[in-house]
Amino acid sequence: MKNEKKIYMLMILCTLFWAGAFVAGKIGVKEFPPFSLAFFRFLFATAVIFPIMIRYEEKNWRLKKSDFPIMLILGIVGMFGYHALFFTALKYTSAINSAMIGATNPMITSIIASLIIGERLGIKRFSAILLAFSGVVLTISDGQLHTIRSIDFNIGDIIMLCAVLCWAAYSVISKKVMPKYSPLIITSYSFLVCLIALIPFTLLERPMNYLPNVTWKGWASVLYMSIFASVIGYLVQQISIKAIGPSKTMSFINLVPLFSIILSSLILKETVTSIKIISGIIIIWGVYLNSKLKIEIKSSI
Numbered sequence: 001m002k003n004e005k006k007i008y009m010l011m012i013l014c015t016l017f018w019a020g021a022f023v024a025g026k027i028g029v030k031e032f033p034p035f036s037l038a039f040f041r042f043l044f045a046t047a048v049i050f051p052i053m054i055r056y057e058e059k060n061w062r063l064k065k066s067d068f069p070i071m072l073i074l075g076i077v078g079m080f081g082y083h084a085l086f087f088t089a090l091k092y093t094s095a096i097n098s099a100m101i102g103a104t105n106p107m108i109t110s111i112i113a114s115l116i117i118g119e120r121l122g123i124k125r126f127s128a129i130l131l132a133f134s135g136v137v138l139t140i141s142d143g144q145l146h147t148i149r150s151i152d153f154n155i156g157d158i159i160m161l162c163a164v165l166c167w168a169a170y171s172v173i174s175k176k177v178m179p180k181y182s183p184l185i186i187t188s189y190s191f192l193v194c195l196i197a198l199i200p201f202t203l204l205e206r207p208m209n210y211l212p213n214v215t216w217k218g219w220a221s222v223l224y225m226s227i228f229a230s231v232i233g234y235l236v237q238q239i240s241i242k243a244i245g246p247s248k249t250m251s252f253i254n255l256v257p258l259f260s261i262i263l264s265s266l267i268l269k270e271t272v273t274s275i276k277i278i279s280g281i282i283i284i285w286g287v288y289l290n291s292k293l294k295i296e297i298k299s300s301i
Contacts, residue, residue: 007243011252014236019259021229022095022102023267024221025087031218032210034087035201042079042195044226046188052235053188061185070177074186075193078170083194084201085163093156094270096280099260101160103253103283109168116172128289134282187234257284 028037054061063071089098107128174186240252257280264270 003243007240008252010236011240012255014233014240015252015255016259017228017233018253019099019256019263021225021233022090022099022260023263024224024229025090025098026095026264026268027217028221028225029087029090031214032222033205034091035084035198036205036207036210037087037222038080038083039195039198039202040222041083041225041230042191042198044223045230046191046195048227048231049184049188049191049234052231053184057182057185060181061188063185063189064180067177067180070173071186071189072193074170074174074177075190076197077166077173079190079194080197081166082163082170084198085159085166089156089160089163091156093154093160095264095268096261096270096276097154097157098160099264100257100276100280100283101157102164103257105164105167105171105253108164109171112165112168113172124289131282131285131289184235191230 025037032040086098086102170190177186261276261280
């Protein structure tokens with residue numbers, strides 16, 4: 001029981017780190033182009049997580065050649081695709097909006113899982129998905145019906161929704177290699193593939209033009225996302241899954257939008273409107289209901 005309480009406290013801290021990534025990302029995109037910000041995040045994260053993987057998976061960390069293609073897909077879709085779109089979205093939308101839309105990861109994962117691997121949705125899960133999606137529509141439209149009718153949405157919100165689709169696909173595809181490799185190995189190689197894939201795009205953004213002007217705040221945001229949101233966040237999540245199971249672990253993700261609203265208002269001084277509060281409650285409630293019904297497929301921040 002005491003160990004479970006420790007895990008709960010760690011997961012609450014973990015969700016706070018993930019929520020902070022939306023704030024740090026918003027700070028980072030002011031000083032780094034999107035691909036470069038993702039590159040430096042994964043440069044530091046890979047440098048930290050790879051030695052940890054080799055240390056704890058010393059017998060199994062080397063990949064079989066037959067698994068190279070699936071790891072390549074995971075790295076490109078889940079890490080490269082998600083983070084490139086995530087940082088691009090933050091150039092056009094608020095940290096609060098992106099966090100709320102990101103909270104629909106479990107819902108969208110359920111939909112993709114039902115289409116690809118045949119996971120049954122059921123009326124209850126489908127209702128929870130619709131509830132959370134209504135919160136997303138409310139967030140994107142800011143409660144303006146004419147916005148919904150004219151499809152005049154914030155482009156950043158749409159890009160963030162595409163990022164969520166990438167992460168949901170990553171969650172489903174990773175199921176194919178889960179029996180062979182630990183989550184730590186899958187995450188480490190996904191980081192590496194993402195890092196390599198980002199190199200040409202980062203070079204196109206001409207790093208020498210902006211690097212001399214990057215302030216300590218810019219580098220601090222990168223290091224925060226690398227160490228706290230990526231390495232510590234993923235490792236704590238895996239420890240929690242082993243200790244209390246995936247279902248209980250995933251329920252903690254419902255706290256991310258709440259923490260994001262608080263941090264964004266305190267640090268970024270973003271306005272918290274009544275519409276955002278209402279839509280946040282709707283999304284969190286929908287995610288909570290869906291996580292209670294979830295069977296096999298789980299997603300991550």
